[in-house]
Amino acid sequence: MEYTVQPAKAVKGEMVVPGDKSISHRSIMLGSLAEGQTRVTGFLRGEDNLATLNAFRAMGIDITDDGTTLRISGKGLRGLSEPTDVLDCGNSGTSMRLMAGLLAGQSFFSVLTGDQYLRRRPMKRVIEPLARMGGTIFGRSGGDRAPLAIVGRPLAGISHHSAVASAQVKSALMLAGLYAEGETTITEPHLSRDHSERMFRYFGADVASFTGGVTVRGGRELQGRDIIVPGDISSAAFFIVAALIVPGSELLIRGVGVNPTRTGILDILTAMGGDIQLLDCRDLSGEPVADILVRASRLRGVEIGGDVVPRAIDEFPVICVAAALADGQTTLRDAHELRVKETDRITAMAKNLCRAGVAIAETPDGMVIEGAGRIDGCRAESFGDHRIAMSMLVAGLAASGEVTVDDVECIGTSFPDFIPLLQKVANS
Incomplete structure (x- = not known):
């Protein structure tokens, strides 16, 4: 089954994401x-x-x-x-x-x-x-x-x-x-x-x-x-990026796990200029938890490598979307592990973003993305990978035209309610 997402006017409201x-x-x-x-x-x-x-x-x-x-x-x-x-x-x-x-x-x-x-x-x-x-x-x-x-x-x-x-x-x-x-x-x-x-x-x-x-x-x-079980920051990541890249957005995601070994996504997006705040920090069953407030931001390209990579390894497909909409070049290195996930996520994201008009070059352990502040509408492949599918649907919220992703059934492996939640917070 394929799914088409239209450009959004804003991403707004409050939400919770599924458990980690x-x-x-x-x-x-x-x-x-x-x-x-x-x-x-x-x-x-x-x-x-x-x-x-x-x-x-x-x-x-x-x-x-x-x-x-x-x-x-x-x-x-x-x-x-x-x-x-x-x-x-x-x-x-x-x-x-x-x-x-x-x-x-x-x-x-x-x-x-x-x-x-x-x-x-x-x-x-x-x-x-x-x-x-x-x-x-x-x-x-x-x-x-x-x-x-x-x-x-x-x-x-x-x-x-x-x-x-x-x-x-x-x-x-x-x-x-x-x-x-x-x-x-x-x-x-x-x-x-x-x-x-x-x-x-x-x-x-x-x-x-x-x-x-x-x-x-x-x-x-x-x-x-x-x-x-706190909310999964890997699931929250899609909505964090969505709120950052769609102008006029403000989104509160409640009860998300913010284990420091998992918050590389927050460090990277903050370094890119993202307006992200952690509210009501607390502890549940031995894990740190917080509410995450995100506002639309003008992002800039950065260099990503070293010890932040394993702390954000599952979030790189949607980080690539943020990089494509940023101003300037983003370089990712030390991420060879992405090639042995559900699919080769480096190649998968490179192919999809190229179809959306983004200049992107693969390297053995990462990629170089030339951010131009825009993404074109396109037909994208999920490659049977839930995170690729969700990332390209998020890209569609800020694209110049509609984005259609094939084989979105794979999203059910980690986030069965992703599309209904996306429809709820994205105002078209």
């Missing part, structure tokens, strides 16, 4: 591994998170959902049962990579698969360190592609330096570390999002963070907790 996708995944996993009941409010009911939920139900965990609150009856670290069928992760790389770590230390056999896009994504970056811990995992392409067949084994802690700052790699090894003998230490070149560290600590795991990494000591049981 990363925190929602982890609430299911740790709630299932904890002893006793965990209650989760604000859970994101997108396709990716539901894939995780269904996988744990298939491993014997009782999870009820009344539409407002999830109730997870955890069975402890050794309480999972061998699934009777393949576990389908859909489009969710988080589900597959994190569960590979968790399942490596079980006492049973399991298989993880996913859709056509997930089966193309690299898995060796997780599989290789898990093998060093004693994990036995088989996959296509020499172990680099799903489906993954996992033979649960006793694990031993290791020290691992990740070549890239990846919360998925780190979290997979942390989950394996819960089952490993001794300590598991993961270091990174830059700090990736730390939701796992915070939630491990919240559930009572033996975890210690230090500059450049984290250590988990295996064997300590987790205890069920109540979790309030």
Whole structure:
């Protein structure tokens, strides 16, 4: 299904965005591994998170959902049962990579698969360190592609330096570390999002963070907790950019998670001249939360690289839209990770923005965007990637003509109500 968005006169009002996708995944996993009941409010009911939920139900965990609150009856670290069928992760790389770590230390056999896009994504970056811990995992392409067949084994802690700052790699090894003998230490070149560290600590795991990494000591049981999932800043990002690029806009987004490992988007847009304020800062279930007030702004091109990149890695498609409408050149570097997301997001955004009349050049680890303060109407491709689809719909709000995006069904993986919310706040 395709969708067409018309240029907007303004983006105005108040809104909330769905619960944080990363925190929602982890609430299911740790709630299932904890002893006793965990209650989760604000859970994101997108396709990716539901894939995780269904996988744990298939491993014997009782999870009820009344539409407002999830109730997870955890069975402890050794309480999972061998699934009777393949576990389908859909489009969710988080589900597959994190569960590979968790399942490596079980006492049973399991298989993880996913859709056509997930089966193309690299898995060796997780599989290789898990093998060093004693994990036995088989996959296509020499172990680099799903489906993954996992033979649960006793694990031993290791020290691992990740070549890239990846919360998925780190979290997979942390989950394996819960089952490993001794300590598991993961270091990174830059700090990736730390939701796992915070939630491990919240559930009572033996975890210690230090500059450049984290250590988990295996064997300590987790205890069920109540979790309030804040709004996802990755979802809020689309509306933040929309309000910045459409003249006359003012938008308040309530209850958004502002974990400092995730606020690279705010730092980048503020450096571009964006008028963004954080109001009513508070703490929920170990995570910082705030209301975000955004006003339309004249943006300017900037250079982006270094440690801000992993702190904004999921938001770069819509940052590209902001850069296209800014004055002057924006250069993105150190972002090779974008090439191994749901699609190659560097190439995908370059192709779409070129169709919209934007001068853009790819580099191996980023791109150069010549901002001219305008975007033309066009037909854009989603490439089956939810963030590409949403970014190009946002671009349409500030374009000179309508923008049509094909295959917008993929938006349901992370933000099922995106289009109705966009229609609500964008005044055409």
